[in-house]
Amino acid sequence: MSMLIVRSVAEIRAQIGHWRAAGDNIAVVPTMGALHEGHLSLVRAAKGRAKRVIVTLFVNPSQFNNAEDLARYPRDEAADSARLEAEHVDMLFAPDIAEMYPEGFATKVSVSRLSEGLCGAYRPGHFEGVATVVTKLLLQTQADSAFFGEKDYQQLSVIRRLACDLDIPVEIVGVPTVREADGLAMSSRNVRLSETARKQAPAMAEALRAAGVAIEAGRPVSSAADAAKTTLLTAGYSEVEYLELRDAETLEPVSKLDRPARLLAAGWLDGVRLIDNIAVLPAH
Secondary structure, eight states: OOOEEEOSHHHHHHHHHHHHHTTOOEEEEEEOSOOOHHHHHHHHHHHTTOSEEEEEEOOOGGGOSOHHHHHHSOOOHHHHHHHHHHTTOSEEEOOOHHHHSOTTOOOOOOOTTTTSSTHHHHSTTHHHHHHHHHHHHHHHHTOSEEEEETTSHHHHHHHHHHHHHTTOOOEEEEEOOOBOTTSOBOOGGGGGSOHHHHHHTTHHHHHHHHHHHHHHTTOOHHHHHHHHHHHHHHHTOSEEEEEEEEETTTOOBOSSOSSOEEEEEEEEETTEEEEEEEEEOOOO
C-alpha cells in the first residue's frame, strides 16, 4: 500500500481508528521536513518498534524567534514524500498552519528548568513553541512511541519531561546523532553553509570529542571547555554561544564529572547556527 498523505486531524484520527481496530501499534516521527539521513534513522528505528509509522511534517512558526530563519528554512515536501515512500512509511501528516493553530488558539505548553539556559537562553520562546506543537502532535497521532534525535538533546529532554508531566501515554525514544563522514552532525541547516564553511564545520564535533576525552581523563571541566571554544573560533566560527557540560538527565551544570553528563555546544558559522553534543561518562 502506498503512503497516505493526510492534512487534517479528522483524517488522521479516522485512519488511526482503523489501525487500532486491527490491533496495530503506532509510532510517530515529528519533523519539520528537509529530510536527511538523520531523519531517516528515526524512521527506521520507529519501524523496528511499531507496525504503523507516521511521519509529521510541519514547519512550526512558534518555535522560531527569528523571522528570517523561518523564511529561509528549507522546504521540499515532494522530495520528503519520495524519501518517506522509499522507507515504506504508512502516513505523512502534513497539516497547514490553520489546522495546527486555528483562529482563537490560545494555549501554550511551557517546560521550566530544562528549557532554561543553553539554547533556551539564546532562542527565547523556542522551547515553548516546541513543547506546544509536540504536545499537539502526540495527542493528534495517539502514538505509542515517538522518536527524536539526540542531536537536539535539550529538546529531547524537554519533550521527555512534558510527556511525563502531562501523563501522555507515549514512550519518548532518543536516537543517536547521525553524522557525515567527516563528523559533522547532520542538520537541515547544513545546506546553507558555503563550500568553505562546510569544510570548517566539523571542527565543532572534533572540539567536543577532544574536550570530552580530556574531561574523562581528569582535566578540569572549565579548562577543557575553554580550550574547545578557542578551537572553534580558530577554525572559523564567528561566535560560540555556549559550550557546557550538563547533567545528562537534569541538564544542571556539572563542574566535576561524577555522573553521566552531556557536553553541548552551539556556534555560528557563515551566518548559520550549528549545535552538537556528545556523552561524557565518569570512570567506573
